[in-house]
Amino acid sequence: MTLLVDSHCHLNFEPLNAGLEDVLLRARENGVGHMLCVSVTLETFPEIRSLAHGHARVFASVGVHPNETEGREPTVDDLVSLAKDERVVAIGETGLDYYRSHGDMAWQQERFRRHIRAAKQSGKPLIIHTRDAAADTLRIMREEGAADIGGVMHCFTESWEVARAALDLNFFISFSGIVTFRNAETLREVVKQVPDDRLLIETDAPYLAPVPYRGKTNEPSFVRHVAECVAGIRQSDIDTIASVTTRNFFTLFSHAVPAHD
Ligand SMILES: [Zn+2]
Ligand SMILES: [Zn+2]
Secondary structure (H helix, E strand, C coil), X not given: CCCEXXXXXXXXXXXXXXXXXXXXXXXXXXXXXXXXXXXXXXXXXXXXXXXXXXCCCEEEEECCCCCCCCCCCCCHHHHHHHCCCCCEEEEEEEEEECCCCCCCCHHHHHHHHHHHHHHHHHCCCEEEEEECCHHHHHHHHHHCCHHHCCEEECCCCCCHHHHHHHHHCCEEEEECHHHHCCCCHHHHHHHHHCCHHXXXXXXXXXXXXXXXXXXCCCCHHHHHHHHHHHHHHCCCCHHHHHHHHHHHHHHHCCCCCCCCC
């Protein structure tokens, strides 16, 4: 069977970082071949970079999360220069989140615009996070020409209309363990409609563990449950979902070189 890819996780977060070798072993035992460890601050980026340099099956991104308010604000040049690292395959996670941040969101929008510019300059695609901010997210993607570089809408929870707009902008749609939640019926309708060649899956570990691990620490090995759930919704099978999503991952993140034992 084709190995799965976890297209979005945070291996450097607690408690995954403490037991990392076991986490990676369990991923392997569950048929997870590769993982993309996603950056949320400039301060923690070096941890992610060394994880990706130390493990052939872990790739890195560089970016500052939309809700991050403590760390250094990245310039376009900062991002472009850090993205030159050969193990960095994407820019993000970036985007807009009006659920956890409030008030004047101009700073968040400016940060998002700088990530899009950096992605276009570096030739590496975007990882976009959007929550309670779909209209502004799509507007800024259009204004900044994000379609020129493309990327992924990660942990997708929006409507089919938003998915359709993102697909039209050259983006992939990634589903997390949320698709396994009992109350996610509307989202499962979206899962049905995303074309095969734009579909990705992720854990967003250590958060959002899928059923039957809901409430526990999430980890990349659980992406298998996301794949099984997506296969059921699409009346497909896990082998097909694995080969489709793995092929899509290496198509989108074209700087990621698959590891071979
Ligand atoms: Zn996110
Ligand atoms: Zn994330």
